[in-house]
Amino acid sequence: MSLTEQTDRKEAPSQDPNRIEHVDATAKDLWRRWGPWVITTLNLSTFFVLWEVVARLEIINRLFLPRATDMFIALWDGLANSAPPGAVISGSIRDHLLYSLGNLGVGVGIAIVIGVPFGLLMGANKYVDSILSPYVWAISSMPRIALVPLFILFLGFSRTMKITIIALSAVFPIMINAWAGVKTTDKSLLAAAKVFGASRWELYTKVVFPFTLPFIIAGIQQGIGRGLVGVIIAEIFGGSDGLGYLIQRAADTFNPALLYAVLFLLVVVSLSIVQYTRWLEGRLAPWRKLEGL
Amino acid sequence: MTSDQGNGRVRSGRHVITAANLTVGYELHRERQRLTALRDVSLTVDRGEFVVLVGPSGCGKTTFINAISGLVSPWEGTIEVNGRPVTGPGPDRAMVFQDYALMPWRTVEQNIRLPFELQDLDISEEERDERIRRYIDLVDLGGFENSFPYELSGGMKQRVGIARALVSEPDILLADEPFAAVDAMTREAMQGELERFVSATGQTVVFITHSIDEAITLGDRVVVISYRPGQIKEIVDVDLPRPRFDYDVKTLPAYTELRERVWGLVKDEAFQTARGATP
Numbered sequence A: 001m002s003l004t005e006q007t008d009r010k011e012a013p014s015q016d017p018n019r020i021e022h023v024d025a026t027a028k029d030l031w032r033r034w035g036p037w038v039i040t041t042l043n044l045s046t047f048f049v050l051w052e053v054v055a056r057l058e059i060i061n062r063l064f065l066p067r068a069t070d071m072f073i074a075l076w077d078g079l080a081n082s083a084p085p086g087a088v089i090s091g092s093i094r095d096h097l098l099y100s101l102g103n104l105g106v107g108v109g110i111a112i113v114i115g116v117p118f119g120l121l122m123g124a125n126k127y128v129d130s131i132l133s134p135y136v137w138a139i140s141s142m143p144r145i146a147l148v149p150l151f152i153l154f155l156g157f158s159r160t161m162k163i164t165i166i167a168l169s170a171v172f173p174i175m176i177n178a179w180a181g182v183k184t185t186d187k188s189l190l191a192a193a194k195v196f197g198a199s200r201w202e203l204y205t206k207v208v209f210p211f212t213l214p215f216i217i218a219g220i221q222q223g224i225g226r227g228l229v230g231v232i233i234a235e236i237f238g239g240s241d242g243l244g245y246l247i248q249r250a251a252d253t254f255n256p257a258l259l260y261a262v263l264f265l266l267v268v269v270s271l272s273i274v275q276y277t278r279w280l281e282g283r284l285a286p287w288r289k290l291e292g293l
Numbered sequence B: 001m002t003s004d005q006g007n008g009r010v011r012s013g014r015h016v017i018t019a020a021n022l023t024v025g026y027e028l029h030r031e032r033q034r035l036t037a038l039r040d041v042s043l044t045v046d047r048g049e050f051v052v053l054v055g056p057s058g059c060g061k062t063t064f065i066n067a068i069s070g071l072v073s074p075w076e077g078t079i080e081v082n083g084r085p086v087t088g089p090g091p092d093r094a095m096v097f098q099d100y101a102l103m104p105w106r107t108v109e110q111n112i113r114l115p116f117e118l119q120d121l122d123i124s125e126e127e128r129d130e131r132i133r134r135y136i137d138l139v140d141l142g143g144f145e146n147s148f149p150y151e152l153s154g155g156m157k158q159r160v161g162i163a164r165a166l167v168s169e170p171d172i173l174l175a176d177e178p179f180a181a182v183d184a185m186t187r188e189a190m191q192g193e194l195e196r197f198v199s200a201t202g203q204t205v206v207f208i209t210h211s212i213d214e215a216i217t218l219g220d221r222v223v224v225i226s227y228r229p230g231q232i233k234e235i236v237d238v239d240l241p242r243p244r245f246d247y248d249v250k251t252l253p254a255y256t257e258l259r260e261r262v263w264g265l266v267k268d269e270a271f272q273t274a275r276g277a278t279p
Helices: A002-011 A027-057 A068-080 A093-124 A126-141 A144-155 A159-183 A187-195 A200-237 A243-252 A256-284 A286-291 B061-069 B108-118 B125-138 B154-166 B184-201 B212-218 B253-275
Strands: B015-028 B033-046 B050-054 B076-081 B093-096 B172-176 B204-209 B221-225 B232-237
Touching: A027 A068, A068 A093, A068 A256, A093 A126, A093 A159, A093 A200, A093 A243, A093 A256, A126 A159, A144 A159, A144 A200, A159 A200, A187 A200, A187 B093, A200 A243, A200 A256, A200 B108, A243 A256, A256 A286, B015 B061, B015 B204, B033 B061, B033 B076, B033 B204, B033 B232, B050 B061, B050 B212, B061 B076, B061 B093, B061 B172, B061 B204, B093 B154, B108 B125, B108 B154, B125 B154, B154 B172, B154 B184, B184 B212, B204 B212, B212 B253, B221 B253, B232 B253
Parallel strands: B050 B204, B050 B221, B093 B172, B172 B204
Antiparallel strands: B015 B033, B015 B076, B221 B232
16 A cells, blocks of 8 residues: 555654654754743843833832832742731731632632533533523623622621632633533534444543533633632632732732732732643643644 | 446345335424435445445435434335344444544544444454454554544544444445545545455445545445435446456546446536525
């Protein structure tokens, strides 16, 4: 079958070990590999240097814009140490960060445990879908911040109140993505599984669920993003723990370095979470990224 | 179809597939309508025969294959496989799909193993492994066992699809335009390979295509189906010697005659479809 080899293997040369040759890296290759990193580093350095210059010139009031260096010092101090007893603000950045992340983890965990099975059920069964969907769409399209006073009424300024808000923020993207995954399952994959003898249950376990998995991961990714918003909202509204509280307290006590340090930390945290879930998606569903090429 | 001279393929004369006055179609739930795809079709297929269905798009070829596979049930008439009415899919039939329908999360080896996981076959684990290896070799995918479909070319994907259909060694191989999505050169090569596979296994094949050349080079019989509702217009016997891919079958005068005859039958239907006319 030499004809076959000549014709259709050429489309996938990277798979054929005989066709891979090693070529010396040129300056162009090096730039392609490291260029984006160099640009990003220069870009961010320029940003912080400009910030430092503007702050030192005091064009903007120091109470509103601290020096970049002061922010980094506050961040470092806050992450390296616990707050001493009797400090103006109880707890360091580290303490509050751990509290917030703990709540986020529990809240998103609850959202996954509820959202995934309900999303799958709604996708698989039209009766479940038509019964639940008015509630799902109503609550998911509503700005959840509007519900916070109600939860405070029910649950007080407790940790339970915060976790409820986080779970409620995260559950709908997870549920809706799982639902969409089931609904968009490739019809010809289902037909193939049927032809080869799949039972109804096997259609779900061997086709629908694996097909839906990357959708669920994308849903969890969005859920974490929404959950993080829930964390901050809940903590700003009440209680004396968490990064949201710390932001509020830093503003109240005219401590802009601390305020900016927490904001910067939030950016880093949410970017890291997004990057991690993307990496996870690439590991668990590599075909999604590459099929589109 | 029991007479068989110079054709080279073994035929027992026993009917493997019998469709009698088959009428079947689809329910369009939303419009509260139903669409008759095939009307009153009768056809018998012998063991080891290679039957090709040609006809314009929407003429019901796929519906016919789906009725044989058990994915759709007849509205009227009967369809029997090995003397028993078809009530659903079974391990005696397997299908090759136009869009390959490979599970993207499974490797080549795992995709080919799928029928064993879904069907309750009385085959030992060693026998399964041995067969999977054998069919991977047959379709020339040795070394790609652990590749994922997205890493393969179209032709290679379809060879996985073919191996998956052959691995449970079904009596009947159904193929719905399996080479429509691969490029022209790969297509010719794969037609030759398919002829080789099925002559090695002695399977009965029902094959759908839009290509008259593909129909004549592969088929023992070419069944021309007319446009909606699909009915058998004519059955053309192809008595060209096999294996046909060992020589250039297209240079034979008999080939040219067959081609003209089939084209003459399909032409009107194709023009009618192109105009969007309903009969």
